Amino acid sequence: MCAVVGVINSKNASTYAYYALFAMQHRGQEASGISVSDGKSIKTIKAKGEVNQIFNPLNLKTLNGEIAIGHNRYSTAGNSSIDDAQPIYANCSFGDISLVHNGNLVNKNEIRDTLMQDGAIFQTNLDTENLIHLIVRSKKQDLKDRLIEGLKKCIGAYCFMLASKDKLYVIRDAYGVRPLSLGRLKDGGYIIASETCAFDLIEAEFIRDIDAGEMLIFTQGSDKFESIKLFNEKPRICAFEYIYFARPDSIIEGKSVYEVRKKMGETLAKKFKQKIDFVVPVPDSGVSAAIGFSQYLKIPLEMAIVRNHYVGRTFIEPTEELRNFKVKLKLNPMSKVLKDKEVVVIDDSLVRGTTSKKIISLLRLAGASKIHLAIACPEIKFPDIYGIDTPTFEELISANKNIEEVKEFVGADSLTFLSIDELVSSIGDERFYSLVSFDGDYFIK
Secondary structure, X not given: OOEEEEEEOOOOHHHHHHHHHHHOHHHOOOEEEEEEEOOOOEEEEEEEOOHHHHOOHHHHHOOOOOEEEEEEEOOOOOOOOHHHOOOEEEEEOOEEEXXXXXXXXXXXXXXXXXXXXXXXXXOOOOOHHHHHHHHHHOOOOOXXXXXXXXXXXXXXXEEEEEEOOOEEEEEEOOXXXXXXXXXXXXXXOEEEEOOOHHHHHOOOEEEEEOOOOEEEEEEOOOOOEEEEEOOOOOOEEEOHHHHHHOOOOOEXXXXXXXXXXXXXXXXXXXXXXXXXXXXXXXXXXXXXXXXXHHHHHOOOEOOOEEEOOOOOOOOOOOOHHHHHHHHHHHEXXXXXXXXXXXXXXXXXXXXXXXXXXXXHHHHHHOOOOEEEEEEOOOOOOOOEOXXXXXXXXXXXXXXXXXXXXXXXXXXXXXXXXXXXXXXXXXXXXXXXXEOHHHHOOOOOO
């Protein structure tokens, strides 16, 4: 899920990278970092925390150069220590390189064990570091060939960006599970980012999405770039990008995330049978779907739950204790609006069930007479190993309980999910998606 950004041929490379990471803060809040090449060497600043806590005008000024890569960390591999923050830097016989990555390499342990048996010493717990070692140990002469050789050994979902002294390499995995887009800066440079909302902030022009299995190579001082098709699999972007991860103002593979989420809400409304006074979205995750739900049924929408925006996303907190506490810190129902009302609460997904349980409990305390829960995606029954932090069946409530049992656990009067087919039709059934959380199809092997 992490955010990645690359900038080349811009005198403001580090500043553009900073603002892009700021726009994509929702993709990871554990750590952030930027590496910049000045044509001779690479300098990196990274730390635990959010983008605006780490970077300031003074330290950004020290990141001089026309090539920059950056990263916001959401951990699904490694630890939450500074050692596992990115970018990862290495000084090699062929010069400095720095690497950022989002996604998961499913054969991480196999590669790491082989490398360690061959004498490799690892500095982090990240699967990202595997590629650094593969590049350094390659017998190929050219960095491009070393990189391609290493990528051929890496199996999984990923977007990689590698900066050398004078080049920027951008790679999207064979299936294009995570989004990656190319844009043009106002000063003529290029920017590549996980989401197009990063382009909007800095007024960059969207050019196109990086294709699944494609590698782009940019050279400092050149307006042209090279495109190489490394893999030829059928693309399967992660459906969770549309459901939850992406910002609603982003365009993912040509589709407005906001409009897709509204469509999910509309599809959910078509199967909803309960009588209610109004629709209540869980802010901010359920707002877009709730609008579509409300508009289709012509039932009022009330922002009856107020969100404290100074508290981070509960889903990406690393411990259940923090998740539970932050629900109350983050969301406050309005009793004046809710008292004696029958409502439907709309959210984008139901993962562990603990957040929904707390929300419904708070709504009952606020005086709501009946509370229906409608989820704008299917039941999450399988762990995702491609970059979502749901690593075990034990954490997934729908993997262990049927809908009636989940309803009882969260305390709702009724519970409605989308089916897989309804989800696909809402996003658009003209292409394939990664639906592993719902159907258990682990297609990357």
